[in-house]
Amino acid sequence: MIPKFRAAGDAALVVEYGEIIDATLIDAVQQLDRRLAAAAVPGIIETVPSFRSLMVHYDPLSTSGAAVIAAIQALDTDAPITGGTPARRWILPVCYDAKFAPDLADVATATGLAADEVTATHAANGFTVAVVGFLPGCPFMAELPAAFNLSRRTTPRTRVPAGSVAVAQKLSVIYPTESPGGWHLIGNCPIPLFDVRWERPALLAPADAVTFRPIDAAEHARILAAARQGAYDPRRECAA
Numbered sequence: 001m002i003p004k005f006r007a008a009g010d011a012a013l014v015v016e017y018g019e020i021i022d023a024t025l026i027d028a029v030q031q032l033d034r035r036l037a038a039a040a041v042p043g044i045i046e047t048v049p050s051f052r053s054l055m056v057h058y059d060p061l062s063t064s065g066a067a068v069i070a071a072i073q074a075l076d077t078d079a080p081i082t083g084g085t086p087a088r089r090w091i092l093p094v095c096y097d098a099k100f101a102p103d104l105a106d107v108a109t110a111t112g113l114a115a116d117e118v119t120a121t122h123a124a125n126g127f128t129v130a131v132v133g134f135l136p137g138c139p140f141m142a143e144l145p146a147a148f149n150l151s152r153r154t155t156p157r158t159r160v161p162a163g164s165v166a167v168a169q170k171l172s173v174i175y176p177t178e179s180p181g182g183w184h185l186i187g188n189c190p191i192p193l194f195d196v197r198w199e200r201p202a203l204l205a206p207a208d209a210v211t212f213r214p215i216d217a218a219e220h221a222r223i224l225a226a227a228r229q230g231a232y233d234p235r236r237e238c239a240a
Helices: 024-039 066-073 105-109 114-124 217-228
Strands: 002-005 010-016 044-051 054-058 091-094 128-131 139-142 158-159 166-170 171-174 180-183 182-187 209-215
Touching: 002 066, 002 114, 010 066, 024 044, 024 066, 054 066, 066 105, 091 105, 091 217, 105 114, 105 182, 114 182, 209 217
Parallel strands: 091 209
Antiparallel strands: 002 010, 010 054, 044 054, 091 182, 128 139, 128 209, 139 171, 158 180, 166 171, 166 182
């Protein structure tokens, strides 16, 4: 896959792989991100992956956009990736009870599935974190079956509860804090996803693998209470 390079000011460039949300493009972006991290290219300060592109920030006093492009083009895309921060695997609890899933019936109708089939499909699906953004620690995860290629709600909510698990466009997301939102809510994950006291404040990172573990309302309440008291550390409890 041959990317396009676009300047983003005098200290960054964007490496574009396409214009749609697609699993192949997401994988290409993440592969490049990991290879650049492993290669430790001089002058690169930070990389920011998206669904279809990678933004590369560099120090213009020590390198140039042309030099960074040359370094990217010189990467051996067939070699095993060694070094950098490895992707991690997580098993996250989610409660699909009706009080946490106000859009479940609508999603069932739109997908042609029964409500329990929607939640079973979501829980059984293996996700990859494609992007972290919108809110601190908010993971956008790919990818659900084609039936879940749903448009967002026509009327966004002004308040989506923290921990809400939602779906749209074959993706799933977890709202780490209360916020407005237009995705379809089908459950709730009671764990913290962002904490400035952690060495890595965002629990999840691009390329991490995520699966969901269904829990009942009682376990949801127990985990939520323990997390609020600082007695539940998802970095330990949810690592696979």
